[in-house]
Amino acid sequence: MSVPVSRSDWAGVLVNGALVGFAVASLAPLVWMLSVSFMPAGEASSLPPPLLPSAPTLDNYRLLFSRMGIGSYALNSLLIALLVTLLSLLFNTLAGYAFAKLTFHGRERLFQSLLGALVIPAQVAMMPLFLLLKEMGLVNSIGGVVVPAMASVFGIFLVRQYTRGIPDELLEAARIDGAGEFRIFWQIVLPLLKPVLVTLATFTFLGSWNDFMWPLIVLSDSGLHTLPVALSNLAREHVQDSELMMAGAVLTVLPVLLLFLALQRYYLQGLLLGSVKG
Amino acid sequence: MTASRAAWCFISPALLVIGVFFLLPAAASLLLSLTDFDLYALADPANLRWVGFANYLELLQRPLFWQALGNTLYFVVVGVPVSMGVSLLAAVLLQDSAARCRAFFRTALFAPVVTTVVAVAVIWRYLFHTRYGWINHVLAGVGIDPVDWLGDPHWAMPTLILFAVWKNFGYNMIILLAGLQAIPADLYEAARIDGANRWQQFRHITLPSLQPMLMMVAILTTAGYFQLFAEPYVITEGGPVQSTLSVLYLMFEEGFKWWNLGMASAVAFSLFALMLFVTLILTRLFRSRHE
Numbered sequence: 001m002s003v004p005v006s007r008s009d010w011a012g013v014l015v016n017g018a019l020v021g022f023a024v025a026s027l028a029p030l031v032w033m034l035s036v037s038f039m040p041a042g043e044a045s046s047l048p049p050p051l052l053p054s055a056p057t058l059d060n061y062r063l064l065f066s067r068m069g070i071g072s073y074a075l076n077s078l079l080i081a082l083l084v085t086l087l088s089l090l091f092n093t094l095a096g097y098a099f100a101k102l103t104f105h106g107r108e109r110l111f112q113s114l115l116g117a118l119v120i121p122a123q124v125a126m127m128p129l130f131l132l133l134k135e136m137g138l139v140n141s142i143g144g145v146v147v148p149a150m151a152s153v154f155g156i157f158l159v160r161q162y163t164r165g166i167p168d169e170l171l172e173a174a175r176i177d178g179a180g181e182f183r184i185f186w187q188i189v190l191p192l193l194k195p196v197l198v199t200l201a202t203f204t205f206l207g208s209w210n211d212f213m214w215p216l217i218v219l220s221d222s223g224l225h226t227l228p229v230a231l232s233n234l235a236r237e238h239v240q241d242s243e244l245m246m247a248g249a250v251l252t253v254l255p256v257l258l259l260f261l262a263l264q265r266y267y268l269q270g271l272l273l274g275s276v277k278g
Numbered sequence: 279m280t281a282s283r284a285a286w287c288f289i290s291p292a293l294l295v296i297g298v299f300f301l302l303p304a305a306a307s308l309l310l311s312l313t314d315f316d317l318y319a320l321a322d323p324a325n326l327r328w329v330g331f332a333n334y335l336e337l338l339q340r341p342l343f344w345q346a347l348g349n350t351l352y353f354v355v356v357g358v359p360v361s362m363g364v365s366l367l368a369a370v371l372l373q374d375s376a377a378r379c380r381a382f383f384r385t386a387l388f389a390p391v392v393t394t395v396v397a398v399a400v401i402w403r404y405l406f407h408t409r410y411g412w413i414n415h416v417l418a419g420v421g422i423d424p425v426d427w428l429g430d431p432h433w434a435m436p437t438l439i440l441f442a443v444w445k446n447f448g449y450n451m452i453i454l455l456a457g458l459q460a461i462p463a464d465l466y467e468a469a470r471i472d473g474a475n476r477w478q479q480f481r482h483i484t485l486p487s488l489q490p491m492l493m494m495v496a497i498l499t500t501a502g503y504f505q506l507f508a509e510p511y512v513i514t515e516g517g518p519v520q521s522t523l524s525v526l527y528l529m530f531e532e533g534f535k536w537w538n539l540g541m542a543s544a545v546a547f548s549l550f551a552l553m554l555f556v557t558l559i560l561t562r563l564f565r566s567r568h569e
Contacts, residue, residue: 012376019371023386025444030389032412033401045410091292098288102281110289117301121505121553123526124546125303127539128310132303148299151292181284210394212508213526217534228396232512235400242404249397260392264385267392268452275453275494 030253037061037247044242060247070251072223073230080142080215080226081208084149085201091151092200096159097189101171102181111160114153123213130217144218145226149208154274155200161273162196163189199270202263206256227252307543315540333544343545345520346528347552349435353524354503354556357439361499362492364443365450370484372451373458384455388448395445399512402441403428428514431521438509438522446502450495457491458484493564497557504553525549 032051036044037060039053064070098104099111129148130139138144166189174184190197212228219225225233231248238244260267311333318325337343368387372380390398405411406427414424427437461483469479485492506524510516516523525545533542 008376011374012378015371015374015376016378018367019377019383022368022371023383026387026390026448029398029401029405029444030393032405033398036404044404047410049410049412049415091295094288095292098285102285102288104282104285107285114296117296117304119501119554119557120300120304121501121546121550122300123505123507123529124307124543124550125300126307127315127533127543127546128303128306129299130534131539132299148295150299151295153296156292181281181288185288206392210392212394212396212511213530217530228394231394231400232396232508235403235512236515242410245400246404249394249400252397253393256392256394257389260389261385268388271449271452272456275498 030257033246033249033253036243037250039243041241041243044246045240060244061251063244064247064251068230068234068248070227070230070248073225073227074251076142076224077209077226077228080145081205083142083146084208085204087146087150088152088155088204089197089201092155093159093190093193093197094185095151096156097163097185097193099156100160100163101166101168101189114156118153126214126217133218139218140221140224142224145211145215148214152204155204158200158203158270158274159193159196162193166192195266195269196273198263199266199273202259202267203270203274205259206267209256308547310540311543311547313540315538315543317537320537320539329540333541334548336541337544337548342520342523343528343548346523346525347548349521349523350504350506350525350549352435353439353442353506354500356436357442357503358496358499360439361443361447361503362450362495364447365495366454366488366492368447368451369454369458370480372455384452387451390445391448393445395508396512398445399441399509402437403513406437429518431518434514434518434522438506438513441509441513442503442506446499450499453495454488454491457488461487489564489567493561496564497560500556500560501553504549504556 035052038056038058039050040055040057040059043050043054099107133139133144133147138147170188171184174188179187209226210228211226212232215226216229216232219229222230222233227248231245231252234248235245312328312330313319314327314329314332316325371377372384372387377383406413408414408424408426408429411427413427418424425433427433465483465487466479469483474482505526507526507530510522510524510527511530514522516527526549529542529545529549532538532545
């Protein structure tokens with residue numbers, strides 16, 4: 001019965017056991033969230049704390065949509081994330097391509113100073129930015145979140161890194177054929193950039209959806225709140241309603257988690273591409 | 279249209295956005311921090327006065343600022359090494375030749391990174407509930423008395439650090455994993471032939487090869503952890519007795535609760551200066567060790 005176990009077998013058990021431990025620690029809070037969200041009100045606050053709902057119910061979700069207006073918060077989140085993604089994708093791609101492939105006076109210096117600006121934490125700019133947007137009439141509007149996010153140094157950097165791999169001959173040939181710069185960009189370059197566009201879109205969408213501090217500051221009208229802002233308010237008002245809050249957390253987390261699972265390959269590539277700037 | 283004119287057309291929208299909505303406000307923030315901009319100035323700019331470094335001097339005399347600074351440093355000094363250690367351990371495990379189902383484990387361990395901070399912070403509040411939370415329930419199983427995680431000033435910050443590690447370790451894990459994969463296998467082969475055990479291989483091959491990557495990861499993580507805000511805002515609201523009040527939380531309250539935008543800018547710039555200083559020290563530290 002007992003097969004002699006070699007040292008490398010033990011190493012395998014140890015390594016995989018540790019990985020299982022890591023996976024349980026990573027996923028357990030998320031699975032628990034899902035489970036509690038289906039519990040009837042008050043069930044999670046009993047002893048011993050239950051793992052699974054005794055009688056699974058959708059009541060918490062129903063309540064969130066009918067009484068807490070979570071549907072409109074979700075729409076705000078979606079609208080903001082989509083607008084930010086589309087606009088910043090356009091502007092960052094144009095700029096990233098130009099920094100990689102078009103020569104102009106002071107290009108490298110300009111790009112280096114943009115990279116240098118990455119050391120400034122975003123929060124430093126928040127107070128004057130608020131005053132500026134107030135002057136422009138954008139405080140307390142979707143535009144107050146979208147407009148400042150329409151371009152990012154990180155996005156430009158990502159596109160530039162990727163675009164540098166496109167051979168110059170391809171662009172030269174098009175120029176000799178008399179194609180204009182904008183047509184070259186639109187018809188030749190853009191299709192080649194598809195992978196990095198998906199990567200950047202995923203990054204931007206997730207970042208925008210998950211963003212908290214700036215929307216909290218600039219959207220004071222509760223009708224405009226995004227899911228994270230609304231959830232943080234609800235969690236303060238409904239401290240005791242853990243089941244309800246878990247349903248809210250599920251609605252906030254699930255869309256981005258699914259999006260990540262679907263586009264994982266692109267997302268992780270972007271993470272690595274973006275981290276090699278050193 | 280010349281190529282250089284086209285280039286400017288291509289970059290100007292992005293430059294305009296970054297310049298007007300980030301660089302300009304960031305520079306203006308420095309000026310704002312030298313004024314007494316408050317609720318009255320918000321109503322009528324005529325009430326605005328130039329106060330020089332008075333905001334900074336006042337901050338230095340405020341116990342709450344030092345408390346916030348101390349809390350943030352606690353979070354960074356403990357949180358960053360623990361995060362990096364966990365990331366490195368996870369990466370080494372994933373890269374080990376004995377590891378099975380790598381793609382699954384990689385995804386599972388990375389999942390918390392893409393979740394929404396606010397939402398998972400809400401989960402944390404219930405998991406660490408003194409009476410009904412699973413953490414205390416499991417601890418009771420091994421005979422440990424219930425801990426008031428979020429209500430005890432000594433435990434609140436460690437709980438937030440644990441949360442941050444759980445939420446973030448997957449990010450650096452992916453970067454370090456790529457670093458591990460770039461180390462040539464014959465280095466380990468040669469070490470094995472020389473009779474080096476696993477620990478010695480890790481100590482003398484893995485760590486030195488990862489050095490540049492570890493430096494980058496340390497700097498990025500440190501910068502991120504200095505910007506602590508959403509976690510205490512949602513989980514502890516800065517309490518108990520201000521034990522989790524962070525510098526950015528203080529900035530948020532000064533600026534957008536009390537509308538002291540001048541003082542808030544001074545808080546932000548103090549944090550920025552501290553971050554630059556710490557980054558400089560980290561760079562020096564890694565460089566000197568490298569040589």
